[in-house]
Every structure is written in structure tokens, then in C-alpha cells.
Amino acid sequence: MNGDPNFRDQVTESAEVLERNALTSTLNSFLVYGKAAHANLTRPRFKAFYSLSPAHQGLLQPSYTEHLDQIDKAIDSNASFLRLVAQYGANEFEAPQDMREWEGATAFQVDQTRSTIKQIYRDWSSEAASERDICYGRVIRALNNIYDPGNRASTKVLIPGAGLGRLAYDVACEGYVSQGNEFSYHMLIVSNFILNLTTKVDEFAIYPFIHTFSHTSTASNQVRQVTIPDRCPSTSGSETGGNFSFTAGSFTDIYGRPDAGPEDKWDAILTVFFLDTAHNVLDYIDVIRRTLKDVSSSDEDVYWINFGPLLYHFEDEQNLSDIGGAANQDKLSIELPLDILVSMVERCGFSVEVLETGITSTYAADEKAMGKWVFESVFWVARKLPAVA
Incomplete structure (x- = not known):
């Protein structure tokens, strides 16, 4: 050194x-x-x-x-x-x-900006409420089944990969201490604007569907406007009780410190469309386990709730050109089939108590289009087990 x-x-x-x-x-x-x-x-x-x-x-x-x-x-x-x-x-x-x-x-960043407009539609429009309910709603209902309303004000919930902040905000509105975490500047800049600077419901109009000409049923559908936000966080602080925060940076860097104290631990972690963003999903599992509160008995309520597909983001960037050399961490991609992934979750100290597969879901999809990507997502509720002595 x-x-x-x-x-x-x-x-x-x-x-x-x-x-x-x-x-x-x-x-x-x-x-x-x-x-x-x-x-x-x-x-x-x-x-x-x-x-x-x-x-x-x-x-x-x-x-x-x-x-x-x-x-x-x-x-x-x-x-x-x-x-x-x-x-x-x-x-x-x-x-x-x-x-x-x-x-x-860069051209890539401009493309990300176009994608961000679709993300705004997904997280903050009334039109996308049904899509959100399939993932965000399912996760929140599972969380509420675990924690009684009287205990939520002291229950800390972390949402990594929080995107534009809607899930983290909705969790806070349910009475929990909620913190979102996000790495992307596109997400951080726009979420800051919507969460802190909008002043009323339906304040702005966007046109999220103009960037593609395929699968268009009518001209008016392609150019229809969508108003946002459908809820105005900056004027509804009483809904969250002030128990809502956001952190910027890498999930593994911010929350993966081995020296984290009890005050840095969380009662529950919610991951939605997040696991497949990892170069190595085992890193995420390790940090999730380490970030959840330590448990000493099997009846303590410390949970990881997950929803999403397995569209591994770095699969196409996997570097196979130098098999004998050191791994290129920026290109590395470990893509686990679902059955192996679930077994890894259990081997890493969790009991998977609820497991649902094949849940039809979309992501920022235009419901009026003639075609869209449809995922068969997985949902689980995993309880953290006491450490083995």
C-alpha cells in the first residue's frame, strides 16, 4: 500500500x-x-x-x-x-x-434519459398503478402481514435499488421508518425533484410512449400525455411522519461494511427488480444478510422480501476473452437459475417461508400497446435465521 x-x-x-x-x-x-x-x-x-x-x-x-x-x-x-x-x-x-x-x-446516457421518462410513468402516474400493485403492492402487503400497525413506527425498512423512490415512499406512508438507496444519477436527480420539489398532484405532463413506433395501436395512444405525480410527497409529510430518507451510492459500498454497528441494522429489506442488477448476486445476498438485524432466536421478525425476474443485466458483458487471467470485475457476471438462487439464499442463512413463481409482470409497459415485454417473476419472503455458533 x-x-x-x-x-x-x-x-x-x-x-x-x-x-x-x-x-x-x-x-x-x-x-x-x-x-x-x-x-x-x-x-x-x-x-x-x-x-x-x-x-x-x-x-x-x-x-x-x-x-x-x-x-x-x-x-x-x-x-x-x-x-x-x-x-x-x-x-x-x-x-x-x-x-x-x-x-x-454519451449516447448511452441519452438513452437512459429516455428510459427514465418511462420510469417516471411507472412510479408516479395513476395509469401505472395496476403495474405497481403487482410488485410494490405485493411486497407491502407481505410486510404488513408481518408487522402490526402499532410496531411500525420503530420498524426500519431498507429498499436498495429504490429507483425513483415510489416504493420507499409508500412504505413510509404505511408507518415504517423507510430508507431508499440508489446508485444511478438519473434516478437520484429525478427522484429528488419528484419527492422534494413537486407542489401538487398532476403538476406535470410527460409523454412516455413517443420513443418507439412499433406495436402502436393508434396515433393518439403513442402521443398521449400522462400527468405526474399521482401523489405529492413534498406536500404530504404527515403521511410519512418524517420517517423517510434516501441515500446515494452503491448498495454494497454503503451497507456492506463489516464493522457496521447495531444502529446501522434493519428489520426488513425489500428488493424489487433488483437482484439481477448484480455482477455477482452472492454479494447482494451477503450484504442483505449482514445489513439485517442480528437474531438470537427463531421467532424474531427479521425478513427479506423480494420480487422480480432474473434478467441479469451484465450477461452480455461477460468477458470470456482471457479465461486464464484475473477476473475483470466490471465484466464479471454470475447468472444463477432460480432453483440454485433459492438454494443459495437458504444456504446463506435464510428460511424461505413464502415462494411464488411465474407471476406475470411488466416494467413500465404501455398497456395500450400491441406488444410488450412480459416477465414471469419470483416472489419470496425469507426470514433471517440465527447465526450458527
Whole structure:
């Protein structure tokens, strides 16, 4: 280990630069959304339209070009909303005031911005309430079956991978001490805006379905607006009793410290569409067990409740080019079939007391579309067992 204090200062400064670049490039991805969307969505289609024969142009006029005009207007509306989010995000997260110091956005980050608009729809619109009920509702009902209302004010519940914060907020509204954790700057910036800066229900309109032209049943469905939020957290503090918080950073880094004291332990952990985001799901299981309160008897109520599919996020990035060399942790991906995953949960100190499989679920799906991704998700309630002496 290098003991040179100058070296340590350089490492710290380098980490701060990387963090600042990650923040500002995300903010920039909000700002360039409109320009990129016009360039990628409507401009090529107008160009394709005008390359058609006069006869085909005549057939499509005016319905097709008017539809593209409506999408252009929807893009502009989304862009205005995202500029507002970026403005508040820059202040809240203390980005450099001089935007010339901001890192440019990558194509991947702009794509994440488009996905974030769908995520806003999923978490904070009334239209997506039925989708949320399948996952968030199921998890909250299981939690409420364990803890009586009179005990919830002292029951600490952690939600890693909290995204835009809806599940963590709803858990707090049930009377628990709730904390969400999130790593993505896209999620952190937007969740901060919705949770702290919106002032009324249905304050903003977004257009979440304009980014794809496939499986579209009607033109009006593709350009329909969705209003958010369907509940306004910043004006309903009494619902949460002030027992709601959010942390930024890696779940394993923040909660995986082996020296964590009793005050850092939790009564329950809820994971929804989260486990398959791990490079190595065993790391998540280890941290979840370590972060839950220690138990000394089999009747203590300390639980891990999970819902989601197994769409392992890093499967396509698995690095097989240097099998004999050291593992590349950024590319590593351990993908466990469900039966092996459940057995690992049990071998790592849990009793799986409820296990349901094949639960049909979607993620930010357009219910009016002609096609959508459908998952068969797994749901479990696992009780932490006392450590074996």
C-alpha cells in the first residue's frame, strides 16, 4: 500500500473528478434530450416520407406528417420538463455553475434519459398503478402481514435499488421508518425533484410512449400525455411522519461494511427488480444478510422480501476473452437459475417461508400497446435465521 499522503490526495481528487463528471454528464443528457430525440425520431421519418413516391406521399398525407408533428411537440414538452429537472438537480447536487465545465453526455446516457421518462410513468402516474400493485403492492402487503400497525413506527425498512423512490415512499406512508438507496444519477436527480420539489398532484405532463413506433395501436395512444405525480410527497409529510430518507451510492459500498454497528441494522429489506442488477448476486445476498438485524432466536421478525425476474443485466458483458487471467470485475457476471438462487439464499442463512413463481409482470409497459415485454417473476419472503455458533 502506498503511504505517500500526496498519492492519497491524488486518488481522492481523481475520484472526485470522476464523480463530478458522472453527475454533470447525466445533467447534460437531460439538456440534450430534445435535440437528440428530434434527430433520432422525427427527422429521419420526415426524410423517409419525402423520399417516397408522390402517390405514396399523397396516401399518407396529412395523417402521417401530422402525427410526426404531434411527436415533435411532445418531444419539446418532455425536453422542457427535463430542463427544469436538470436546473434543480444542478443546484441540489452542487454541480459547477459554469456549464462549460460539465462533461458531455454519451449516447448511452441519452438513452437512459429516455428510459427514465418511462420510469417516471411507472412510479408516479395513476395509469401505472395496476403495474405497481403487482410488485410494490405485493411486497407491502407481505410486510404488513408481518408487522402490526402499532410496531411500525420503530420498524426500519431498507429498499436498495429504490429507483425513483415510489416504493420507499409508500412504505413510509404505511408507518415504517423507510430508507431508499440508489446508485444511478438519473434516478437520484429525478427522484429528488419528484419527492422534494413537486407542489401538487398532476403538476406535470410527460409523454412516455413517443420513443418507439412499433406495436402502436393508434396515433393518439403513442402521443398521449400522462400527468405526474399521482401523489405529492413534498406536500404530504404527515403521511410519512418524517420517517423517510434516501441515500446515494452503491448498495454494497454503503451497507456492506463489516464493522457496521447495531444502529446501522434493519428489520426488513425489500428488493424489487433488483437482484439481477448484480455482477455477482452472492454479494447482494451477503450484504442483505449482514445489513439485517442480528437474531438470537427463531421467532424474531427479521425478513427479506423480494420480487422480480432474473434478467441479469451484465450477461452480455461477460468477458470470456482471457479465461486464464484475473477476473475483470466490471465484466464479471454470475447468472444463477432460480432453483440454485433459492438454494443459495437458504444456504446463506435464510428460511424461505413464502415462494411464488411465474407471476406475470411488466416494467413500465404501455398497456395500450400491441406488444410488450412480459416477465414471469419470483416472489419470496425469507426470514433471517440465527447465526450458527
